[in-house]
Amino acid sequence: MNLPDTFHLIGGDALKTGTGGSLEHVNPATGESSTLELAGADEVDAAVAAAREAFGVWSGLAPMARRYLLQQLARRINESAADLSALSTYESGMPVVYAAQMAAVGPAEWFDYYAGWADKLNGEVIGAWDFNYTVPEPYGVVAAIVPFNGPVWEIGMKAAPALAAGNTVVIKPPELAPYSSILFGRLCLEAGIPPGVVNVVLSGPDGTGALVSHPDVDKISFTGSAGTARKILAAAAANLTPVVLELGGKSGVLICDDADVDSAVGAVAQFAIAQNAGQICTSPNRVLAQLGVYDEVVEKLAAVAGGFVVGDPLSESTQVGPVISVASADRIVGMVGEGVSAGTARVVTGGSRLDGPGAFVAPTVLADVATDSRLAGEEIFGPVATVSRVADDDEAVAVANGVDAGLAAYVFSRDISRCHTLAKRLRSGSVSINGLGNHMIYSPFGGKGASGYGREGGRAGIEEFLSVKSVSAQL
Template sequence: MACTNMTPTIRSQHDVRTQAFDSLPDELVHIDGRTVPGDGESVEHIHPGNGESLGERRLASVDQVDTAVQSAADSSPAWWALPPPQRRDLLLSIAALMRAECQQLGAIVSAEMGMPLRTSVMGVHHAAEWFTHYAGYADKIGGRAPQIGAPGSTVNYTQRVPHGVIAAITPWNGPIVALALKVAPALAAGNTVVLKPSELAPFSSLAIAELSARAGLPPGVLNVVGAAADGGARLSQHPSVGLISFTGGNTAGAAVAQAAAARHARAVLELGGKSASLVFGDVDVARTAKISLLLGAVQNSGQGCFLPTRVLVHRSIYSPFLDAMAAAAAAVRIGDPFDRRTAMGPVVSEAARERIRGVVATALDAGSGRLLTGGGIPQNHQLGSFLEPTVFADVDMSSPLAQDEIFGPVLSVAPFDDTEEAVAVANSTAFGLAGYVWTRDLSRAHRVASALEAGNVSVNGMASLPPETVFNGWKASGLGVEGGREGFEEYTRTRNINITL
């Protein structure tokens, strides 16, 4: 669906960028229905597309995190008591406003973390679908009534009730989508929310909070604290928080899990990944090589835990596959996130770029693989934090290059000789978020998909992760479920009631 309020007066990417910068929220804290100044440390935000300053703002302090939790706790009884059809309609109103303002919201995402505008706008629509989908659950919360005694002797039934206050901690690499994955089911289930976006990309979350207030969401139901790591730690430890839903790195995820366990709270964790693509010899080589590059390195500049960053290719097509992948990399249009022709934008910051360049240098020094293409800063893109799509061939799949999550546009490619070898290599990491299979053999597709140790497997493509489907990680990639009925039920608790007649 197209945006309903396109702005025809905007003619160039410079105008779009300027308007996006001008529309960024002035403050990073939204508590009890009002956006207010933070009283924590001051930080400067930089647009990764050209290095331009987006201005300084103060983050939320730990005291403001406590205030946000109290606001959510105070609002919780009334929100749960609201008739479910009214909760449903409020979520639908939020979704409608998101669609109507998708250009502005997408432009804010492009400004704060560098995602190409055409992708960020699509992300807003995807997020609106999550609100629409879970709005439908608000008036369908129900339990069971099992027969446990002699007829007429007892009545037994279960209730599904909210946890109360949900702490939602989201990453910078897809801020509005990550918000929707957590906030939509949490609100539909009758919880109130304190959201802590990444301090690297907080603006779109504040924009959604303000939009939700305009849609009629009662004060205190959705609070946003643009805080540093200490804010996330405080949320994880706060005694009034009933469940923590976290997406991010494994080190921070482990700290969240420990904090939740220490006070017997629930945690849903979506963590890192090092997903493998298994490419068999019966594929269209040129097409599959191009798609593998686009999905693993070009999409969001490789900044995604779900992306296929290891590519295992049957030896019979290995050489032409590498040639096709190098050609595809050379053809990628890298550029201004606000140019609608751009396929690949920058990474999130100069610090991230230098970290990734360090990974590439270390891999070269260690002889972890042969640099096929990329590894440097693109010509004519010295401003901002751009990197070329980078492909290593002949990679040692036991090396850090192939085992550690890089979170950047770097692919590791290696050959395999048979299915058993490919599956063993694919499963040889600590992670288990996603897997990819490329083949025209339907029987092999089913067998290999079932053998991969991953919570999400895609065959001949990438799952679009609609809200109807379950999204979860195995092993070090997570705990709990997002999406589908199962994801909704994570935001509820079960109570059993037994009545003797």
């Protein structure tokens, strides 16, 4: 595998150096390191200028032309699946069994889906005493700031609708997982996207600050932590720049006493523990099991989790890879130890770092987790599932809604009427019934409360990047 040797794409130019200092990237599976040059304010300013210059060209294209070019980009992403997957595994430790979907197949679907919207963005005629109609228009330059736990997937969520709507973009890749985003920028040029329409600047806090406070950035889309979001909002406030925020969650999983426990446990184990080592914002890792099934849930969840294959993410047999960094692994294990010491959790399986190089955490199931504890209220972002007792539906809803975050929730019950009633009561941007649901592409995805605001996916996802103009003419 060859790592990219240039780290920024500004207009049509691929640059290796920047004025923002350097970054030592560490492979979380092996500890192997590589050095990258970060962009500073100068490169950010150049990228925004390139996007501004290209905006007139891109927004002026016939919608059918934008559709065709985005479809070509989707094709190039699929053709580059092997390279994107390899880079994703190297940069974040994502096992190869998931990498192709997260780094190539899924992102290609985002671009293919939103390509189809490019020529369907119609206004409306409003019945009034005059002739009044609306025109949806692109904002201009969009800053897309993506996280480490699926950078190209997140680029698809943000850049695909932004570009389909006629905007140009400046992408800020994650420092912890930068390489796949850099390759994506090259694929845009190969697909025929005009230079400057897509720009990529790998930056640290200083360069990112310059991006979100830039007066020529017309909208910001950010996925990451609430702490960083507050800084972005403060910087964006100077120019009144609108922001879309997806800030993670603490998804409650309601397993009712009439649920298919095997189905519920399988979904939790796969999505909350195995896939991406639990580093998923919608991870169903906060299990609220009713008394009639509690012991069965704990026993079966621990059995599945304890049987997962943990190890080399390049092996086809590996189900759980490392978390993103040693610091993250230490934080996760520290949270578990804190809960056990305080008597607010009991380790059923896992709960510790694994020997050897890399940032590996054993698949972990915690039982008897106090619903008011840190483990139950704070996003762990690792291969850890917590299980708490709840007496009935009312307590389950109260506990599920008792955290600041409100991104996703899950309900398992054989009574479909009960499921829909619970879904209505849950304070969450999405609710999945008897499965993992579809949080992506065709339906709107986003949070409530501390999980942010704005939507990605479906019609709502492209409407985030359109400003509606009203035109009125007297007859």
